[in-house]
Every structure is written in C-alpha cells, then in structure tokens.
Amino acid sequence: MTVIVVGAGLGGLRAAESLRGQGFEVMVIGDEPHLPYNRPPLSKESLKGGVEVEGLHFRRKHDDIDWRLGAAATGCSLDQRAVYVDDAKYPFEGLVIASGIRPRHLPVPGPQPPVLRTADDALRLRERLTPGTRLLVVGAGFIGCEVAATARQLGCEVMVTAFDAEPMIRPLGAELGAAMKAHHEAHGVEFRLGVGVAEFHEDGATLADGTRLTADVVIEAVGSVPNVEWLHGNDLDLTDGVLADNLLQVAGTDAPVVAVGDIARYPNPRFDDVPRRIEHWNLPTETGKRAGQTLGSLLRGEIPEGDFRPMPAFWSDQYDLGLQSYGQPALGTAVLVDGEWSGDCIVEYVRGDEVIGVVGVNRTKDLMRYRQDIGSA
Amino acid sequence: MKITVDMDKCQHYGQCTFEAPTVFALNDDGKLEYQGEVDDSLADQVEAAADVCPMQAIEIAP
Structure with a gap:
C-alpha cells in the first residue's frame, strides 16, 4: 500500500519514516528542491555565514523513500484518493498532510519585502547583511528578533517595527517582552512599536502614524499562513490549518488521512479539549511519529489507540x-x-x-x- | 553503537536526556555529559534522542 506525504519538512520526514518503518511504500512531495533540513539556524548560525543547507539536512533513517522535490502539490481528491502536482496524478491509499506554513505578508501597498522561511531565503538575506547596512525588520516575533540580533552581530544598523506593544508579546507576555526589548536596545537595536505599516517602499516603509523609515534592506516577519489551498474542495475544516482529532486523524472524511506539524490543529488533553495549531520546533517530530502510528492503524483496518499529550517546547538564542x-x-x-x-x-x-x-x-x-x-x- | 555529540552545535538544552536518560545527562553546571559507546539494546532510545535535539548535534554510528 502506498502512502503519500505532502510536505518535505521535519513533520513530513518523521511521518514518512514511521510509515516506511511499518512497511508501507512512501512517496514524499515537497515544494522546495531540498531534502528535509533544520530551519531554526536560518535566522541565527546560517545567517551569520557559518552553515550551508547541506549542513542542515536531517539524518535520514531509510534510503527507500520516494522523494519528489521541487514542485508543490496543487490539488487533492480524497474521494478519488489522489494528489495532483499540476497535471500529474499520484494515487494513494493513505495521505499525510504536512504542507506546513508560509510567511504572511501585510496587505499594504508597495513592493513586497523578502521573508525568511527557507534556506534559499536565508542565503539571499545573508548576502545583503554587510557591515553598515541599514536593516528594517517588520515584525517583532521570534524570527524578527533573532534576525535583529544576528544582524547587529554582523555590524548592521537595525530598526524593528511592529504593531504589537512589545517584542514576542504573545508567547512571553508584556513584562518579559519589555525586558527582551531592553536587551536588544542595549545591543543597539532601535524599536518603533505599537504602530502598523501603511506602505512599503524600495528603501523602507511608512508607518500608520506617518513616520517614514529608511533602510537598505527590509525584511517582513509578521507570522504565517497554513498551506491548505491544495486541499480545497474536500469538505475539510481548513479554518486555521487542518482540523484533526487528538490522534491526528483528519476530521470530516472517511479517507485515511492524518495531519502533522505546523498545519495540524488538534486538541491536546494535557491542556484542554480546544483544538490548536502550534508552531513549536519539537511538535513536527512528536506529531509526525504519532500520525504515522495512527495512519498505519487505519490502513491495517485497526482503530487507532492511545492518548497523545505532547509537551510543546521552544528555544530562542538572542545575543x-x-x-x-x-x-x-x-x-x-x-x-x-x-x-x-x-x-x-x-x-x-x-x-x-x-x-x-x-x-x-x-x-x-x-x-x-x-x-x-x-x-x- | 557509537555516539558523538558535536559540542560546537550543542546548546545543552537537555532534550536528549528525556529520551535516553542512561546515556545523556546535564551535570551540575548544566553542561551535557554522555556516553560515547552504548549497547545496541539502547538503539531506539538513542535514535529518539538524536531526533529531538533542536541543534541536531547528535551523530550515531554502528
């Protein structure tokens, strides 16, 4: 029996390994040209110039997984049990949804700034962060703050602007966010917080209060959007990712389908019964392994069993x-x-x-x- | 099996210690200590430890 995994990131890799280990034929479809690699260094070590994508690849436990890289899935029919990549049709018995997220863009006029999500994004940004370069970071979440810290260490002048009142305020709260802001300021980063962007320019941005910020390089880091478009037309709940049950079986279909990683919205009884989508680094591994077990059970005609209570965890290095x-x-x-x-x-x-x-x-x-x-x- | 941790990458996050507690530990200073060679019966634990390392610093050889 053939399983298709859509998404060649960490969650897709872990699910693919689990299913190959159970004896299924596994094909992985990924939009990037690269085999799965570790993303956190892209805003830190790799941006400083130390690590190329070859050094970031995950260890792979199986050499008989069919990797189809460089083109994204464009459609899916759960009724016909098939995934489409443009005109090509790939039939499956089981499906793993691991297509992850992409950076969000602000809906404002002007040229769209670059983002930092992929190894190729990091390479392009790295070339421009030379000493003395004026960098404007739009967004004060973890990626924005890590890029700011790295750019300071590279000798850039750094300005961070965000609609939020403090950096990383949603995960950290106002007090710790303010303390992190002070750390950044002590390292020479300037902030314009609590105000949105009205317009982007080739050389900066105009804020909603009329302030004109000038920069050599602008980078946008304002959160993410789940890659669900290829699933449209299957009557799934695609509100903020893909709705799944506690064992990651996708809701609303009889087809054997699971969701993993950043795109999966599922309840975690460790906290409550509210389905949530969480973008922490450790969860693609946890959900990939669990979803592999769940899909394996479904394909063998068994009822998936267990209680999935992963502990979300994250790390961030700044200075x-x-x-x-x-x-x-x-x-x-x-x-x-x-x-x-x-x-x-x-x-x-x-x-x-x-x-x-x-x-x-x-x-x-x-x-x-x-x-x-x-x-x- | 042989285990090598790239100490240039390791940030002493200690995630490996939850997966393979007899192989990896943080010492009193919070620094990682580990056994460089362990019995193959621990292979599943060591594989899991390598999987959860945020820095992907753990290398395994037969």
Whole structure:
C-alpha cells in the first residue's frame, strides 16, 4: 500500500519514516528542491555565514523513500484518493498532510519585502547583511528578533517595527517582552512599536502614524499562513490549518488521512479539549511519529489507540540570552518566580490555579522539571 | 553503537536526556555529559534522542 506525504519538512520526514518503518511504500512531495533540513539556524548560525543547507539536512533513517522535490502539490481528491502536482496524478491509499506554513505578508501597498522561511531565503538575506547596512525588520516575533540580533552581530544598523506593544508579546507576555526589548536596545537595536505599516517602499516603509523609515534592506516577519489551498474542495475544516482529532486523524472524511506539524490543529488533553495549531520546533517530530502510528492503524483496518499529550517546547538564542519554554505560556498570566525580569529568570504562566507554561532565560537546567510537571495534574 | 555529540552545535538544552536518560545527562553546571559507546539494546532510545535535539548535534554510528 502506498502512502503519500505532502510536505518535505521535519513533520513530513518523521511521518514518512514511521510509515516506511511499518512497511508501507512512501512517496514524499515537497515544494522546495531540498531534502528535509533544520530551519531554526536560518535566522541565527546560517545567517551569520557559518552553515550551508547541506549542513542542515536531517539524518535520514531509510534510503527507500520516494522523494519528489521541487514542485508543490496543487490539488487533492480524497474521494478519488489522489494528489495532483499540476497535471500529474499520484494515487494513494493513505495521505499525510504536512504542507506546513508560509510567511504572511501585510496587505499594504508597495513592493513586497523578502521573508525568511527557507534556506534559499536565508542565503539571499545573508548576502545583503554587510557591515553598515541599514536593516528594517517588520515584525517583532521570534524570527524578527533573532534576525535583529544576528544582524547587529554582523555590524548592521537595525530598526524593528511592529504593531504589537512589545517584542514576542504573545508567547512571553508584556513584562518579559519589555525586558527582551531592553536587551536588544542595549545591543543597539532601535524599536518603533505599537504602530502598523501603511506602505512599503524600495528603501523602507511608512508607518500608520506617518513616520517614514529608511533602510537598505527590509525584511517582513509578521507570522504565517497554513498551506491548505491544495486541499480545497474536500469538505475539510481548513479554518486555521487542518482540523484533526487528538490522534491526528483528519476530521470530516472517511479517507485515511492524518495531519502533522505546523498545519495540524488538534486538541491536546494535557491542556484542554480546544483544538490548536502550534508552531513549536519539537511538535513536527512528536506529531509526525504519532500520525504515522495512527495512519498505519487505519490502513491495517485497526482503530487507532492511545492518548497523545505532547509537551510543546521552544528555544530562542538572542545575543548571550538563551530562552527556553515548555507548555503554552500564551494561555496564561506571567508570574516571575525566580531571578529578575531584566536578567536570568524563570517565569511561570498561570491559568486558574494551574501552571500551564514556563519560560526561562539562561536557566535551561532549572526548567527541566517543568517538562514533566506542566499539565500532568 | 557509537555516539558523538558535536559540542560546537550543542546548546545543552537537555532534550536528549528525556529520551535516553542512561546515556545523556546535564551535570551540575548544566553542561551535557554522555556516553560515547552504548549497547545496541539502547538503539531506539538513542535514535529518539538524536531526533529531538533542536541543534541536531547528535551523530550515531554502528
């Protein structure tokens, strides 16, 4: 039996490995020309110039997976059990949806700035970040802040602008966001926060308050959009990704289909019964392995069993600061439990009387106990 | 099987210690320590540890 995996990122790789390991024939369709590679270094080590894409490839456990790279899936019929890449039709018995996300663009006039998502994006940006270059980063999330830190270390002049009031405010909260802003400012980054972009220009942007920002390079890092268009016409719930159950079986179809990684929206009983889509690095591996088991069961005529309770985790390095998180900080209220906001610290995020997430700054080892504790009650 | 961790890449995040606790550990200073050679019976654990390393710093050889 043949399984098609649409998406050749980390989630697609882990699902493909799981299914090949169970004896299925596996084809992976990916839009990028590259075999699966690790993206986090693209805003850090690779941007500094140290690591090429060849050095970022994941280890592959099977050499008999059929990789079809360089062209995105353009359509799918679950009734006919087929995926389309332009005019080519690829039939399947089981399908893994792992097509991930792409960077969002602001709907404003002017030339669309470059983004940072792929290895090729990183290569192009790297060539332009020479010492003295004026860089304007639009967006103050993790990618925007990491690019800002890296660009400062490369000797660029860096301005960050964002609609949010503080950097990384949604995952970190206002207090820790403000502290991170102060760290960036101490390293020479300027901020224009709490104001949107009205228009892009070849040499910068005009903000909604009329401020004209001039730069040699503009980069847009304002979040992401799930790649669901190829699934249209199958009556799936494609509201913010692909709706799936706790074991990642896609809802609303009798066909054997699972969703993994950044595109999957599913409930995690560690927290509650609300389906969520979470873009943390560790989840493509967790969901890829679990979805592989689920799809394998479905294809063998078995009922998938188990209880999937992955712990979301993320990491971010900016200057000499290592941020690390477990759980879902964005769902709670920040409480400083150790250290100082302005320095090394541990911040718990509380919902009701429960710690639902934690963030540490330079406190990796102290954070490890939370990986078991959060949501275990 | 032989295990090598690229200590230039390793950021001591400790994710490997959850998957293969008898092979990988963080010491009192929070730095990674690991066994360079382990019995093949631990292969599944070590593979899982390599998979979850955010820096992809763990290399495995037979």
